[in-house]
Amino acid sequence: MRRLTWFNTTSLTLGFAFLYLPMVILIIYSFNESRLVTVWAGFSTKWYGELLQNQAFLDAALVTLKVGVASSTIATVLGTMAAYVLVRGGRFFGRTLFSGMIYAPLVMPEVITGLSLLLLFISIGLDRGMITIVLAHATFSMCYVSVVVSSRLVSFDKSLEEAALDLGCSAFEAFRLVTLPIIAPAVISGWLLALTLSLDDLVIASFVAGPSSTTLPIKIFSSVRLGVSPEINALSTILILIVAVGTISASLVTKRAVKRRQMEEKMAGD
Amino acid sequence: MNQPAPTAAFAPWEDAKAKPLISFQNVTKKFGDFTAIDNISIDIYEREFFALLGPSGCGKTTLMRMLGGFETPTMGKILIDGQDMANVPPNKRAVNMMFQSYALFPHLSVWDNIAFGLRRDKLPKDQIEARVEEMVKLVRLDKFARRKPHQISGGQRQRVALARSLAKAPKLLLLDEPLGALDKKLRQDTQFELMDIQEKTGTTFVIVTHDQEEAMTVASRIAVMDEGLLIQVDTPARIYETPNSVYVADFIGDVNLIEGNASPRGDGKTILHWAEGQPPLVAECPHAPDVEARCTFAIRPEKVTISKEKPTDRTNAIQGKIEDIAYLGNLSTYSVLLANGTRVKAQTANNRRLSRRELTWEDDVWLSWTETAGIVLDK
Amino acid sequence: MNFRRFSLISVPYLWLFILFLVPFGIVFKISLSDYAISIPPYTPTLDLTEGWAGFKAFLSALDFENYVFLTEDDLYWKAYLSSLKIAVFATALTLLVSFPIAYGMANAPDEWRPTLMMLVILPFWTSFLIRVYAWMGILSQEGFLNQFLMGIGIISDPLIILNTNWAVYIGIIYTYCPFMILPIYATLEKLDPSLNEAAVDLGCSRTSSFWLVTLPLAKPGVIAGCFLVFIPALGEFVIPSLLGGSRTLMIGKVLYEEFFANRDWPVASAVAVVLLLILIIPIVMYQRNQQKMMEAEQ
Numbered sequence: 001m002r003r004l005t006w007f008n009t010t011s012l013t014l015g016f017a018f019l020y021l022p023m024v025i026l027i028i029y030s031f032n033e034s035r036l037v038t039v040w041a042g043f044s045t046k047w048y049g050e051l052l053q054n055q056a057f058l059d060a061a062l063v064t065l066k067v068g069v070a071s072s073t074i075a076t077v078l079g080t081m082a083a084y085v086l087v088r089g090g091r092f093f094g095r096t097l098f099s100g101m102i103y104a105p106l107v108m109p110e111v112i113t114g115l116s117l118l119l120l121f122i123s124i125g126l127d128r129g130m131i132t133i134v135l136a137h138a139t140f141s142m143c144y145v146s147v148v149v150s151s152r153l154v155s156f157d158k159s160l161e162e163a164a165l166d167l168g169c170s171a172f173e174a175f176r177l178v179t180l181p182i183i184a185p186a187v188i189s190g191w192l193l194a195l196t197l198s199l200d201d202l203v204i205a206s207f208v209a210g211p212s213s214t215t216l217p218i219k220i221f222s223s224v225r226l227g228v229s230p231e232i233n234a235l236s237t238i239l240i241l242i243v244a245v246g247t248i249s250a251s252l253v254t255k256r257a258v259k260r261r262q263m264e265e266k267m268a269g270d
Numbered sequence: 271m272n273q274p275a276p277t278a279a280f281a282p283w284e285d286a287k288a289k290p291l292i293s294f295q296n297v298t299k300k301f302g303d304f305t306a307i308d309n310i311s312i313d314i315y316e317r318e319f320f321a322l323l324g325p326s327g328c329g330k331t332t333l334m335r336m337l338g339g340f341e342t343p344t345m346g347k348i349l350i351d352g353q354d355m356a357n358v359p360p361n362k363r364a365v366n367m368m369f370q371s372y373a374l375f376p377h378l379s380v381w382d383n384i385a386f387g388l389r390r391d392k393l394p395k396d397q398i399e400a401r402v403e404e405m406v407k408l409v410r411l412d413k414f415a416r417r418k419p420h421q422i423s424g425g426q427r428q429r430v431a432l433a434r435s436l437a438k439a440p441k442l443l444l445l446d447e448p449l450g451a452l453d454k455k456l457r458q459d460t461q462f463e464l465m466d467i468q469e470k471t472g473t474t475f476v477i478v479t480h481d482q483e484e485a486m487t488v489a490s491r492i493a494v495m496d497e498g499l500l501i502q503v504d505t506p507a508r509i510y511e512t513p514n515s516v517y518v519a520d521f522i523g524d525v526n527l528i529e530g531n532a533s534p535r536g537d538g539k540t541i542l543h544w545a546e547g548q549p550p551l552v553a554e555c556p557h558a559p560d561v562e563a564r565c566t567f568a569i570r571p572e573k574v575t576i577s578k579e580k581p582t583d584r585t586n587a588i589q590g591k592i593e594d595i596a597y598l599g600n601l602s603t604y605s606v607l608l609a610n611g612t613r614v615k616a617q618t619a620n621n622r623r624l625s626r627r628e629l630t631w632e633d634d635v636w637l638s639w640t641e642t643a644g645i646v647l648d649k
Numbered sequence: 650m651n652f653r654r655f656s657l658i659s660v661p662y663l664w665l666f667i668l669f670l671v672p673f674g675i676v677f678k679i680s681l682s683d684y685a686i687s688i689p690p691y692t693p694t695l696d697l698t699e700g701w702a703g704f705k706a707f708l709s710a711l712d713f714e715n716y717v718f719l720t721e722d723d724l725y726w727k728a729y730l731s732s733l734k735i736a737v738f739a740t741a742l743t744l745l746v747s748f749p750i751a752y753g754m755a756n757a758p759d760e761w762r763p764t765l766m767m768l769v770i771l772p773f774w775t776s777f778l779i780r781v782y783a784w785m786g787i788l789s790q791e792g793f794l795n796q797f798l799m800g801i802g803i804i805s806d807p808l809i810i811l812n813t814n815w816a817v818y819i820g821i822i823y824t825y826c827p828f829m830i831l832p833i834y835a836t837l838e839k840l841d842p843s844l845n846e847a848a849v850d851l852g853c854s855r856t857s858s859f860w861l862v863t864l865p866l867a868k869p870g871v872i873a874g875c876f877l878v879f880i881p882a883l884g885e886f887v888i889p890s891l892l893g894g895s896r897t898l899m900i901g902k903v904l905y906e907e908f909f910a911n912r913d914w915p916v917a918s919a920v921a922v923v924l925l926l927i928l929i930i931p932i933v934m935y936q937r938n939q940q941k942m943m944e945a946e947q
């Protein structure tokens with residue numbers, strides 16, 4: 001009895017309209033000629049031009065990108081290590097505390113994380129700037145990475161590692177030659193997730209950023225607080241399109257790979 | 271096949287001077303409170319095909335994983351080639367393992383999977399190539415060497431796993447349920463292939479299986495295990511013909527069990543009183559009780575003859591009524607109900623056409639067997 | 650324990666210890682301090698040069714004064730209460746919006762489902778800030794929604810939605826509904842359709858089979874979704890700042906303003922500690938629910 005009723009169709013249509021219409025409207029109005037964002041005055045791309053002239057936005061974008069790449073890379077290394085320790089580490093002193101520290105940041109309100117990190121940086125006398133943002137972002141996104149990677153490790157056939165040991169690998173070689181190549185997709189999606197979280201973060205960054213290290217979300221937030229602006233519409237459109245193209249092409253690539261694999265498996269047959 | 275000596279002559283376990291390749295000495299393994307292996311001692315000799323047989327959870331896999339170095343004994347010693355294995359990690363043992371899941375590396379081709387272990391030994395490139403070539407030929411996969419594991423069939427994967435574990439020419443190969451993932455027909459073909467390869471390479475094989483037919487087919491000796499204990503270690507024929515306990519008799523093949531009071535007859539045979547008003551059974555008993563004791567008589571269905579008339583040439587003959595007939599094609603199994611409510615199965619080969627067979631449901635029949643056909647067990 | 654294993658464990662451990670646990674200790678310590686016009690703006694500060702006596706003096710100067718202050722000034726407990734109210738109400742609304750979507754997805758043909766899943770996840774990858782911002786233009790007085798409603802003649806005067814709690818609800822529903830849809834969809838998708846067929850076969854109507862079979866079995870997913878929305882909504886800062894008005898009280902906003910506008914670090918820290926204590930209850934309940942779901946699957 002799994003079939004679409006009129007009720008299902010209606011709720012899906014309305015639901016996805018609710019999810020996507022606001023973004024579509026935002027994109028449409030980014031091409032509005034008028035500065036009055038709510039009155040349509042004809043098609044124009046002039047806000048994109050003005051955005052590209054705006055040095056403050058470009059600087060902020062660069063800072064955000066640098067912070068994002070640095071913090072997500074650190075987070076991926078630390079998060080993968082943490083996942084390995086959680087799934088394969090066995091028992092060690094303070095294991096419960098460790099897994100608590102992995103899961104707690106996932107549910108922690110950002111204001112608290114931001115506040116506490118700021119107070120730490122002040123009390124150890126670390127100047128606020130890009131480094132503090134990178135440290136803060138790496139800390140909370142390593143937890144997301146470790147959740148993604150450990151869910152892959154849990155379903156990982158342990159006998160693959162044992163086979164590598166059996167064939168003469170040391171524990172580290174077994175990880176490098178067997179485990180890592182197999183969990184690589186999870187590690188990569190962990191990195192992408194960490195990057196997205198870092199590029200997206202406003203609250204924590206506004207606590208730990210210094211005056212010279214304004215990130216894009218901070219810049220956007222301070223300008224939209226005063227109201228809707230067409231440059232921000234243009235900027236949002238660019239960001240939405242980047243994410244949409246990235247996500248859709250990633251899912252198409254995965255889908256093709258899955259299909260090909262299924263075909264090959266079918267052909268291999270018994 | 272071109273064998274230097276008949277298989278029957280290969281019996282190093284009967285030679286007191288032979289040195290075992292593997293020696294378990296009072297090995298116990300505990301996981302927390304659970305005793306997986308309970309004080310086991312076995313010797314396994316070179317070139318043996320040794321099977322560890324038992325139901326799941328009996329400790330057979332743990333025993334094998336200790337040989338591979340993936341578990342360490344809680345107590346006792348394991349010697350391989352006379353050397354104590356206590357502190358030798360898996361990657362330093364001349365032992366290789368074929369995993370139940372095959373554990374083929376999904377990101378490597380068949381060729382690279384087989385070459386994996388050789389590359390860890392830093393062998394020269396041409397030697398590695400020659401050896402891998404030899405291995406893919408041995409398991410008949412030369413055409414598939416460049417494929418990835420998901421691009422070949424289950425049977426082919428099994429052969430890759432075998433080739434990979436044999437590539438380093440280990441002294442000892444461990445096989446964990448090697449045929450468990452294959453369907454029945456393929457499994458039977460592969461059993462003979464395994465024996466053939468074992469003979470060609472001269473490697474000692476230790477196989478773990480829960481399939482008694484498989485163990486009987488491939489092994490030179492079988493160790494039957496239950497709940498961490500070793501019940502019996504012997505050749506397949508002796509395990510089948512002279513089991514040492516009801517557990518082994520019941521686990522291997524089909525068996526009729528009749529309980530009764532046994533007492534010695536004087537000439538080495540044992541008499542078993544099994545029901546009021548019925549003639550006692552006469553049988554052999556390896557551990558004959560000196561006094562009367564509660565015992566179980568075990569006899570295989572194919573050793574029981576079924577007939578309409580009472581046979582005159584057999585010591586043991588009892589009467590019953592056919593309750594059920596199972597026609598299996600080559601064989602028929604008759605389930606016969608005795609006067610005291612016991613059911614006994616008798617099996618006959620169907621070497622006549624259907625119309626010529628005379629026995630049918632509700633027929634009164636005689637079941638008979640010789641003095642040596644069955645065995646009285648005191649455990 | 651060999652050196653490799655030791656370093657594998659200790660590197661992430663120490664990182665989290667220094668950058669996650671120690672900061673909380675500091676927050677807690679400052680919450681017990683007093684406000685001062687100095688740098689840093691609180692006393693006492695630990696002076697290690699004075700040794701043990703200095704440490705004792707430091708300890709004796711700490712007290713729970715700020716917590717007492719939180720109970721006395723009604724701004725704070727009103728903010729906690731109003732955050733709870735907004736979070737509960739918004740969670741209920743999110744459930745109402747999300748369940749039909751998840752149910753529709755679970756009933757959709759197999760070949761649509763991956764695409765529908767992607768469509769639900771896609772907004773999650775786009776900037777949270779932008780998704781909230783998008784509603785500013787829609788909900789304002791001369792915004793798209795009012796233009797549309799007045800255009801078709803349902804209303805004659807523009808509705809005032811932006812800068813009210815209603816805008817906050819809409820913002821929370823919009824940004825958090827993927828967290829509600831996905832766990833509900835996951836449980837509904839696993840349901841064997843023959844269960845409903847059996848219910849109908851035993852005399853249920855299709856509607857009563859939904860209430861008697863589908864809904865009870867979807868409960869773990871519903872509970873998980875509710876917590877996943879409720880927990881972050883409680884400490885939300887961006888949505889009330891952009892969509893809420895000056896009268897929208899949410900604790901995340903209060904904390905932010907206490908810290909940056911009033912520069913009262915000790916009180917801000919006390920606010921954070923209390924918020925954390927309030928959050929522990931739903932977090933523990935959420936983990937219980939997850940554990941039960943895992944056990945049920947085995």
